[in-house]
Amino acid sequence: MKKLLLMMLALTLAACQENSPQRSTANLMELPAPELGESWTTKNEDQAENILNHTRDMVNERAATSGVMNRDAHPKAHGCVRATFTIDNKNLPAAQRVGVFGDDQKTFDAWVRYSNGDPDGAKKPDAEKDVRGMAVKLMNVAEAASGSQDFLMITAKEFFSKDGDDYLALFKGLTGGSVRLALYALTHPLSAKRLLGARVKIANPVTANYFSSVPYKLGNRSMRFKAEPCVAPTDKVPASPSARYLQEGLVKTLAAGSACYNFFVQPNLDPEHNPVEDPRVIWDEKKSPYIKVATLTIPQQGGITSVEQTNFCENLSMDPWHSHAQTRPLGQINRMRSLIYKEISRMRHDGNRTTVLEPVNHTPCVGPTAALCETPKK
Numbered sequence: 001m002k003k004l005l006l007m008m009l010a011l012t013l014a015a016c017q018e019n020s021p022q023r024s025t026a027n028l029m030e031l032p033a034p035e036l037g038e039s040w041t042t043k044n045e046d047q048a049e050n051i052l053n054h055t056r057d058m059v060n061e062r063a064a065t066s067g068v069m070n071r072d073a074h075p076k077a078h079g080c081v082r083a084t085f086t087i088d089n090k091n092l093p094a095a096q097r098v099g100v101f102g103d104d105q106k107t108f109d110a111w112v113r114y115s116n117g118d119p120d121g122a123k124k125p126d127a128e129k130d131v132r133g134m135a136v137k138l139m140n141v142a143e144a145a146s147g148s149q150d151f152l153m154i155t156a157k158e159f160f161s162k163d164g165d166d167y168l169a170l171f172k173g174l175t176g177g178s179v180r181l182a183l184y185a186l187t188h189p190l191s192a193k194r195l196l197g198a199r200v201k202i203a204n205p206v207t208a209n210y211f212s213s214v215p216y217k218l219g220n221r222s223m224r225f226k227a228e229p230c231v232a233p234t235d236k237v238p239a240s241p242s243a244r245y246l247q248e249g250l251v252k253t254l255a256a257g258s259a260c261y262n263f264f265v266q267p268n269l270d271p272e273h274n275p276v277e278d279p280r281v282i283w284d285e286k287k288s289p290y291i292k293v294a295t296l297t298i299p300q301q302g303g304i305t306s307v308e309q310t311n312f313c314e315n316l317s318m319d320p321w322h323s324h325a326q327t328r329p330l331g332q333i334n335r336m337r338s339l340i341y342k343e344i345s346r347m348r349h350d351g352n353r354t355t356v357l358e359p360v361n362h363t364p365c366v367g368p369t370a371a372l373c374e375t376p377k378k
C-alpha cells in the first residue's frame, strides 16, 4: 500500500512538473504581438519551457559521454565557409523590399554552416538518411538587434510538426519506445509522413536544395525562403561513402572552385490555404511563386577543417531570431525557437567554457572575436 501511495505521489509530481514547467527566462514575454495569422497563448509558453527543459536534459546526457557540449540539433558540422550574399530585389513588390532585401545590389559578408540534423548524429556516418542543414549568417546588419541576419534552412520544404502540441507528442514518441512511436505515427499521420520525407541522403552539401521549412514575415506578408544551386547538380552519393564524405565533398569542391546559390523568397499570396500555424502544409507555387532576391556566393577556399575554423564552427550561434524585425520568424514553432536556441547556445558555451559572440568579418580568429576560435573545454 505504502509503495502504491509513493508511486502515485511520484506520478502526481511528474504531472505537475509537466503542467507547470520551471520558468527559465523572460524572453518569451518580449516576443512581438501575434500577426499575419499567428496564434500564441500561455499554454504555448509552457510548452516552450517544457521543450527547453527536455532539450537541456538531453544536451547534458550527451555531454556526459562525449565530453564536449554539442548543439542539441544539427551537432555534426561538415564545415563553416566564407560567403557573400548580394541582394537583387528588382522583382520584389515594393511592400516586401524590407530588412536586408531593402537595398538592391548590397553585398553582405556571410558565414555558412553545413550540418546533419540528427541530435544523436555527431558520430553517425553521413550515409545514413538525415535532415541536412545549411545556416547562413549575414554579418553587420545594423538594423538586426544581434547585428546578424541568420537564415536557417533544411533539406525539407515543409516542417514535420504543426505546433507545440504536435512537437511535444513527437518528442514523447521518439523517447518513449517503439510502441509509443508507432502510436504517434498512427495518430499524427501527416506529421509522420513529413518527418520520414525530411530524412534524405545528399551527394554533397554544396549541391543540395535548402528550405526555410517554416514561415517568416516579409513586410506585409508571410513568406518561406529557399536556396537553390545556381547550376543544376549532377553529382551522386558515392558508391562506398566514407563516414565523413559530406565534409570531404565540401572541402574538395571549394578547393577546386567556387559555389553559388540563388536565394528565393515565396511571399504568401494565399493565406487562407497557407496557414502560418501549420508549416506541414505545402504552399502552391503557382499561386504563391518564388521570387529570386539574392545570390549567395561561396568563393574558392581552403582551411575548412583547420583546428581554428572547426572550433569557430562549433562556437558559432545560428538563431532564426537573429533577424531584422520585418523578416522575423512567424508561428508557434518559431516562437518556441526564440527561447530554446538562445538558452541552448548559452548553456553549451558555458559548458564548454567558451563565449557567445557574433562574428563581424571573415577573419574571426583575430581581434575582438578571437574567443570564437578557442577550443571547447570540458
Ligand code: HEM
Residues within 6 Å of the ligand: 051, 055, 070, 071, 072, 073, 074, 113, 114, 115, 133, 134, 135, 152, 153, 154, 159, 167, 211, 212, 213, 214, 316, 317, 318, 333, 336, 337, 340, 341, 344, 345, 348
Ligand atoms: C520547435 C522546433 C525546433 C527546436 C526545438 C529546435 C532546436 C534546435 C536547437 C536547440 C539547435 C541548436 C542551437 C544552438 O545550440 O546554437 C538547433 C539548430 C538548428 N536548427 Fe532547429 N529546432 C527546431 C526547429 C527547426 C526548424 C523548423 C528548422 C528549419 C530550418 C531548424 C533548423 C535548424 C538548423 C539548420 C540548425 C543548425 C544551426 C547551425 O548550423 O548552427 N530547426 N535547433
